[in-house]
Amino acid sequence: NAGVMQNPRHLVRRRGQEARLRCSPMKGHSHVYWYRQLPEEGLKFMVYLQKENIIDESGMPKERFSAEFPKEGPSILRIQQVVRGDSAAYFCASSPVTPTSGGGTDTQYFGPGTRLTVL
Amino acid sequence: GQQLNQSPQSMFIQEGEDVSMNCTSSSIFNTWLWYKQDPGEGPVLLIALYKAGELTSNGRLTAQFGITRKDSFLNISASIPSDVGIYFCAGPSSGTYKYIFGTGTRLKVLA
Numbered sequence: 001n002a003g004v005m006q007n008p009r010h011l012v013r014r015r016g017q018e019a020r021l022r023c024s025p026m027k028g029h030s031h032v033y034w035y036r037q038l039p040e041e042g043l044k045f046m047v048y049l050q051k052e053n054i055i056d057e058s059g060m061p062k063e064r065f066s067a068e069f070p071k072e073g074p075s076i077l078r079i080q081q082v083v084r085g086d087s088a089a090y091f092c093a094s095s096p097v098t099p100t101s102g103g104g105t106d107t108q109y110f111g112p113g114t115r116l117t118v119l
Numbered sequence: 120g121q122q123l124n125q126s127p128q129s130m131f132i133q134e135g136e137d138v139s140m141n142c143t144s145s146s147i148f149n150t151w152l153w154y155k156q157d158p159g160e161g162p163v164l165l166i167a168l169y170k171a172g173e174l175t176s177n178g179r180l181t182a183q184f185g186i187t188r189k190d191s192f193l194n195i196s197a198s199i200p201s202d203v204g205i206y207f208c209a210g211p212s213s214g215t216y217k218y219i220f221g222t223g224t225r226l227k228v229l230a
Contacts, residue, residue, distance in 0.1 A: 004161075033218065042207060043162070043220040056216040091161050093218075106150040106169070106211055108218060110161035 003027065004094050004111035005074075012117045019079040019086070021114045025094030032075045033093045033108060034060075034067060043091060049075060082118045089113045121146050121212045123221035131227045138195040140224040142208030151191040152209045152218075153182050162207060166193070200228050 005024040013019050025032050030051050035043040045059040049069040060067065064082075069075040079086055093108040125142050132138055142151070150169055154162035166177050168184035168191060175182055181194045195202055208221040 006161075035220075042223050043209075045217045045219070048216045058215075059217065107152060107164060107167050108209075109164060110154075112161045115159075 004092060004109050006092050006111035006114050008114060009112060010115050010117070012119065013082050014119050015083055016081050019082050019116055019118075021077040021079075021090050021092075021116070022074045023077070023092030023094075023111055024074040025092075026096075026109055029094035029096050029109075031095040031097065032069050033095070034075075034077050035091045035093065037089045037091060037113075046077075046090075079116075082116075084118045087116055087118045089115050121148075121219050123208055123210065123219055125206075125208060125221040125224050127224060128222065129225035129227070131229060132198055134198060134200060134228055134230050136198055138198050138202070138226060139192065140194075140206060140226075141190060141192045142221050143190045144210075145189070147188040147213065148191075148210035149188070149213070150210050151182070151184050153180075153191070153193050154207045154209060156205045156207060156223075158204075165206075195226075198226075198228050200230055202226060203228050 003026040007022050032049045034046040037043050047060045047067045048056040052071050064080045066078045091110050091113045093110045095108050123142050123144050152167050153165045155165055156162045166175050166182040171188050172186045173184040179196045183192045205223045205225050207223050209218050212219045
């Protein structure tokens with residue numbers, strides 16, 4: 001998975017608790033994406049961030065979900081007051097360039113994912 | 120919004136057979152990415168395509184960027200058991216920063 005790190009790999013939470021998912025992009029990549037995947041389904045875009053900025057969060061629920069990518073440290077996807085419907089695999093991907101920047105460089109490299117189970 | 124439809128949804132093939140799958144959209148894409156996802160793992164980038172008509176190979180895999188810019192094809196030659204997995208196409212949605220992922224083709228290889 002080309003060096004994108006995610007932790008934890010598995011996370012179990014009870015309803016009402018908070019879940020914090022971390023993503024360290026590939027070295028030199030300043031663009032981070034978060035996706036959610038339900039079993040037997042494709043990946044659904046949640047949010048796109050650059051260092052210290054949220055660029056597009058149109059795929060993220062407006063309540064309970066938040067994301068950040070600070071100047072130093074990993075990107076964090078935070079889910080507050082988790083519910084059973086939040087159970088899914090959450091993937092982070094990183095890119096060295098802005099999407100559709102052209103020049104034959106658009107690409108994304110994925111991490112191994114965090115599997116969240118809400119009891 | 121833009122959508123990517125993949126066909127077939129799933130397929131069983133015999134080891135050694137060639138495999139073809141495609142990805143179509145009602146709108147134009149300027150980049151096509153093909154990924155493979157194994158159970159419990161993240162998607163792994165197989166091939167990236169950037170120009171209409173482009174044909175690119177990666178070992179036994181060959182992918183083509185359709186000339187209409189609305190489709191792409193992935194071929195696997197001489198399949199082996201480790202080709203089992205889900206294959207996704209993806210591309211950046213025009214006018215946004217999102218990447219759109221296809222519905223996936225689930226490949227199962229019978230030894």
